[in-house]
Amino acid sequence: MFATIPDVDFLPAAKQQRIESFYLIFLMHVFLILVAVFIYRNVRKNYRLTQNLQENQMQLIKNERMITIGKIGANFAHDLKNPLTVIKGSFDILKMKQSQLTEFEEKQCNKIRDAITQIDYLTRDVLEFSQFKEPKKEEISLLDSIRNAIDMIEISDNIKIELPKLYVKIKADKIKLQMLFANMIKNSVESIGEKGHIDFQIDEDSKKARIIIQDSGDGIPLEHTDKIFEPLFTTKQKGTGLGLASCKHIVEQHKGTIQVKTNPTRFIITLPKQ
Numbered sequence: 238m239f240a241t242i243p244d245v246d247f248l249p250a251a252k253q254q255r256i257e258s259f260y261l262i263f264l265m266h267v268f269l270i271l272v273a274v275f276i277y278r279n280v281r282k283n284y285r286l287t288q289n290l291q292e293n294q295m296q297l298i299k300n301e302r303m304i305t306i307g308k309i310g311a312n313f314a315h316d317l318k319n320p321l322t323v324i325k326g327s328f329d330i331l332k333m334k335q336s337q338l339t340e341f342e343e344k345q346c347n348k349i350r351d352a353i354t355q356i357d358y359l360t361r362d363v364l365e366f367s368q369f370k371e372p373k374k375e376e377i378s379l380l381d382s383i384r385n386a387i388d389m390i391e392i393s394d395n396i397k398i399e400l401p402k403l404y405v406k407i408k409a410d411k412i413k414l415q416m417l418f419a420n421m422i423k424n425s426v427e428s429i430g431e432k433g434h435i436d437f438q439i440d441e442d443s444k445k446a447r448i449i450i451q452d453s454g455d456g457i458p459l460e461h462t463d464k465i466f467e468p469l470f471t472t473k474q475k476g477t478g479l480g481l482a483s484c485k486h487i488v489e490q491h492k493g494t495i496q497v498k499t500n501p502t503r504f505i506i507t508l509p510k511q
């Protein structure tokens with residue numbers, strides 16, 4: 238009765254058109270996504286480059302500053318060292334001669350002695366930090382070096398030091414290594430306070446020696462572990478923040494490594510034997 242709709246050609250054409258526009262939209266989306274990814278990548282790359290450039294610039298400025306501080310500090314500390322040695326020597330002689338001190342005088346003398354020691358440590362820190370001399374290597378015993386370092390620091394009888402059992406020899410700068418251990422021991426002593434212990438361990442393989450220094454002190458907060466080797470970082474009222482920076486510098490001059498672990502505080506130093 239009714240004429241049938243001649244849809245034979247019409248429907249596939251519409252369908253095809255729909256498919257084509259779908260593809261077109263799909264391709265446009267893909268294209269837009271690709272453009273977005275491309276732009277994002279470039280922006281990110283540029284951002285990273287700018288950030289690296291800024292970091293490098295900051296590092297350069299920081300290095301310049303450190304060199305200047307180092308130079309001024311070195312001259313200052315060097316000039317301070319001689320009069321300080323005179324004060325220290327004269328004070329010891331006077332104290333030895335004066336055997337009958339009252340309690341008050343004894344207290345004052347101890348205060349002077351502590352102040353002299355403090356200035357002595359400060360000048361040593363600054364001098365060591367500002368020394369950029371290359372290490373003069375000779376064969377040394379690590380145990381002797383640690384023993385000499387212990388003699389440089391005032392340590393209370395209540396702090397026990399466990400020395401390594403192994404007698405290991407390496408080629409290193411005698412003075413620099415002594416300064417390295419002295420700085421480590423001084424930090425441990427300051428962290429321990431009244432009573433505690435510092436344990437040294439040494440082990441070796443054919444190429445390198447490893448020294449582990451562990452103490453029973455306060456410990457280092459985890460968020461400080463990245464910063465403690467940076468020059469001028471200190472958590473102490475009278476600290477210079479130069480001790481560990483010097484230690485790192487000495488270790489790196491010897492092509493070694495220094496790491497810190499917390500709870501308990503443990504410093505791990507590796508030094509090549511040659």
Ligand SMILES: Nc1ncnc2c1ncn2[C@@H]1O[C@H](COP(=O)(O)OP(=O)(O)O)[C@@H](O)[C@H]1O
Binds near residue numbers: 465502
């Ligand atoms: N054995 C240690 N125990 C706890 N904290 C330590 C120890 N050694 C270093 N530190 C931390 O690292 C900081 C930097 O040490 P250092 O460079 O020697 O400078 P300073 O002793 O003058 O503060 C210290 O102020 C302290 O917070």
Ligand SMILES: [Mg+2]
Binds near residue numbers: 423424480481
């Ligand atoms: Mg220190």
